[in-house]
Each structure stands twice: as C-alpha cells, then as structure tokens.
Amino acid sequence: MLRDTCAADEEWGVVILRYFNPIGAHPSGLLGEDPKGIPNNLMPYITRVATGKQPHLKVFGNDYPTRMGEARREYLPAMHLSRAPPDQLSSGFTGAEAYNLGTGVGVTVLEMVEAFQQASSSPVPYTIEGRRPGDVAICYADPSKAQGDLKWRAEHSLADMCRDVWRWTTKNPDGYSTGVKEELLR
Numbered sequence: 001m002l003r004d005t006c007a008a009d010e011e012w013g014v015v016i017l018r019y020f021n022p023i024g025a026h027p028s029g030l031l032g033e034d035p036k037g038i039p040n041n042l043m044p045y046i047t048r049v050a051t052g053k054q055p056h057l058k059v060f061g062n063d064y065p066t067r068m069g070e071a072r073r074e075y076l077p078a079m080h081l082s083r084a085p086p087d088q089l090s091s092g093f094t095g096a097e098a099y100n101l102g103t104g105v106g107v108t109v110l111e112m113v114e115a116f117q118q119a120s121s122s123p124v125p126y127t128i129e130g131r132r133p134g135d136v137a138i139c140y141a142d143p144s145k146a147q148g149d150l151k152w153r154a155e156h157s158l159a160d161m162c163r164d165v166w167r168w169t170t171k172n173p174d175g176y177s178t179g180v181k182e183e184l185l186r
C-alpha cells in the first residue's frame, strides 16, 4: 500500500524500517522492558526465571533443521534501534525503500540462556519442550542495505544486552509499577 501510494504520487517519500527482536535496556538501568503478566518472548521470560518468578524456561523445540536443532533469531540492541537513521527520514527523499535494521547475527535459545547466566551470575534452569506453533526455524536480518545506503549499523553484543537487562531487572524488580522514577524526571 505504501509503495502504491508512492507510485501514485511522486511527492511521497516512504522509508520502511524493518526491525528484528529488540532486547536490552538503557545502560543506566532506568529504562527497560516490563511486560504485563507472564511474558511470551524469550528475554523477558529468562529474566523471570533468573529472578525466581518462574521456575524454569521452556525451550520450544530442539528438532529444527539447524546445526544444533534449535531455532535461531536475531536480537537487536534496543538502544541501537532508538538511534535509527534520522537524516534519511527527513526532506528530499521520494519513492519507497525498505531497510532491515538488525545485526545480521542469529542466536539460538540456549546461546541466549548461556549469555544471560554469565551476565547475571544467576542460574536459568530449562526444559526442552515441543515446538511452539507458528515458530519458524531461522529469522535474522540481512542489514547490508541499511549499512550501505543509510550508514546505519548495529553492533551485536549479546553480553552487553544481557548485562543491561540484568541491571534494569535488579534495579527495578517490579518494573515500572513502583511509580514514576525521580531520576527520569531530572
């Protein structure tokens, strides 16, 4: 629809930014993810296990047609995503272009578990379960077009993302529910 709009009216300019699984937190520990209820996504679930709020992680599937049998995903540092290319979104551009914003690195569930255990020094027990309906085996970005055209690049650092999430989690065990943070208002 966006491409059709641009084709129909040459004054339109549309940049489509496709982002992959954003995780992480602000390095200050003041901003992070705070899903309500029991999370569906991997990183917030891992934090619930590491903090003892859930007994163990269920790893969905170890029989995918990949080297280790596990599904692979891209995990993009949320802070890099917040610095998505502003210049190219401003004046002068017409037409429609889509860009993948990602690191181009695929990570398995158990690689994530291992990285989180190291960053937090907390155990993350898990069980291997059946596949989750609807999951694909592999999903990660080819960010080369964004790197070339937009000069936008996200560095992959699983250790940093896990460390930032753990800092946020330990500083805010109840997420945002304890009220507006004075430090954020300064």
Ligand SMILES: O=c1ccn([C@@H]2O[C@H](COP(=O)(O)OP(=O)(O)O[C@H]3O[C@H](CO)[C@@H](O)[C@H](O)[C@H]3O)[C@@H](O)[C@H]2O)c(=O)[nH]1
Residues within 6 Å of the ligand: 021, 040, 041, 042, 043, 045, 057, 058, 059, 060, 061, 071, 072, 073, 109, 132, 135, 139
């Ligand atoms: O308790 C869990 C949660 C997730 N996973 C696995 O961890 C990986 C990542 O899962 P998740 O964090 O849910 O991300 P995605 O599966 O990539 O799903 C994301 O990307 C999809 C489309 O790309 C969107 O539809 C979803 O809303 C969004 O969460 C997958 O292999 C899951 O099977 C587990 O093993 N156990």
